Amino acid sequence: MATYITTEMHTGGEPFRIIEKGYPEIPGDTILDKINYLKREYDHPRKLIMWEPRGHFDMFGAILVPPDHPEADIGVIFINNEGYSPMCGHGVISLGRYMVDKGIVKNLTIPETVVRIQCPCGLVEARVQYDGKKSGAVSFLSVPAFLYAKDVSVDVPEYGKIVVDISFGGGFFALVPASQFNMEIKSSASKIRAAVGTTLEQLRKDCKVEHPDYSDLSYMYAAIITDGKDEYSEKVTANCCVFADRMLDRSPCGSGVTSRIAQQFGRGLIKLGQTRTFESITGATFKAKPVKSVKCGDYDAVIVEVSGNGYYTGTSTFSLEEDDIIGRGFLLS
Numbered sequence: 001m002a003t004y005i006t007t008e009m010h011t012g013g014e015p016f017r018i019i020e021k022g023y024p025e026i027p028g029d030t031i032l033d034k035i036n037y038l039k040r041e042y043d044h045p046r047k048l049i050m051w052e053p054r055g056h057f058d059m060f061g062a063i064l065v066p067p068d069h070p071e072a073d074i075g076v077i078f079i080n081n082e083g084y085s086p087m088c089g090h091g092v093i094s095l096g097r098y099m100v101d102k103g104i105v106k107n108l109t110i111p112e113t114v115v116r117i118q119c120p121c122g123l124v125e126a127r128v129q130y131d132g133k134k135s136g137a138v139s140f141l142s143v144p145a146f147l148y149a150k151d152v153s154v155d156v157p158e159y160g161k162i163v164v165d166i167s168f169g170g171g172f173f174a175l176v177p178a179s180q181f182n183m184e185i186k187s188s189a190s191k192i193r194a195a196v197g198t199t200l201e202q203l204r205k206d207c208k209v210e211h212p213d214y215s216d217l218s219y220m221y222a223a224i225i226t227d228g229k230d231e232y233s234e235k236v237t238a239n240c241c242v243f244a245d246r247m248l249d250r251s252p253c254g255s256g257v258t259s260r261i262a263q264q265f266g267r268g269l270i271k272l273g274q275t276r277t278f279e280s281i282t283g284a285t286f287k288a289k290p291v292k293s294v295k296c297g298d299y300d301a302v303i304v305e306v307s308g309n310g311y312y313t314g315t316s317t318f319s320l321e322e323d324d325i326i327g328r329g330f331l332l333s
């Protein structure tokens with residue numbers, strides 16, 4: 001009988017299930033190699049842990065692995081309802097706290113402790129507030145993020161012509177104002193899921209994206225519907241991300257707000273050091289700002305600092321009996 005032990009957290013309402021025990025050692029020299037191995041040979045625990053009856057359609061999780069980057073404290077593989085995510089900002093925010101609280105980071109410093117997390121998209125440095133007893137808010141520095149393509153037109157079944165920008169924030173995101181669908185950003189989750197999910201699926205068919213350094217990241221991961229407030233302002237701007245197989249992010253989406261900042265920076269709408277507040281469908285907020293201009297291949301890119309709060313919700317021990325076929329995992333969308 002397989003047993004999996006997890007710590008359960010959430011960031012802005014988005015679940016983050018950290019799998020501590022149950023996975024065997026995963027072969028592969030790099031995190032991306034390990035993901036390719038899991039996809040090919042060992043995908044069944046993901047369904048068992050993410051899908052019903054232990055999870056649900058929108059469950060999100062992480063497998064902790066030894067890093068191959070010399071500076072990293074931990075490596076992480078993000079898992080979702082259809083596979084493996086290239087980046088997860090909400091996860092890094094929760095995982096930063098977890099790394100401090102579990103004493104996995106040896107060098108605990110006050111008032112903040114640095115945690116280096118090797119994500120599939122690259123090394124991410126997180127800073128965790130820590131007063132000697134308790135961890136708190138977390139900020140992280142993204143991998144190089146860049147505006148990839150402007151004003152890309154796509155014919156979306158039932159919605160017609162939709163124009164998006166495509167931006168890389170750890171994965172490739174399409175960014176689209178809600179007005180393109182004649183919708184309000186405060187629409188119901190099901191309306192957003194349908195409109196943004198259909199757009200994302202069409203983009204995956206029509207639009208090939210290429211990361212300059214990593215072919216494994218060269219696919220459309222997600223789409224974000226926004227309130228269209230792309231120009232810098234101190235006021236809150238709202239967005240909602242749909243990713244993987246139409247999963248709807250409850251948080252403002254860490255890699256999503258990274259890609260929004262990269263879009264705004266690429267369009268000259270925000271300057272280095274200017275902080276914006278991003279709000280999600282649950283009313284949770286992340287802050288984000290562009291902090292440094294860099295290059296990614298030939299692209300003018302930017303490092304983005306994102307901050308937010310993650311919280312513990314519990315722990316779980318999951319098991320599977322040998323004759324339980326349904327218990328291996330199923331989804332109702």
Ligand SMILES: O=C(O)[C@H]1NCC[C@@H]1O
Nearest residue numbers: 087088089090253254255
């Ligand atoms: O915060 C993030 O970056 C993640 N949340 C779910 C989808 C993204 O991977």
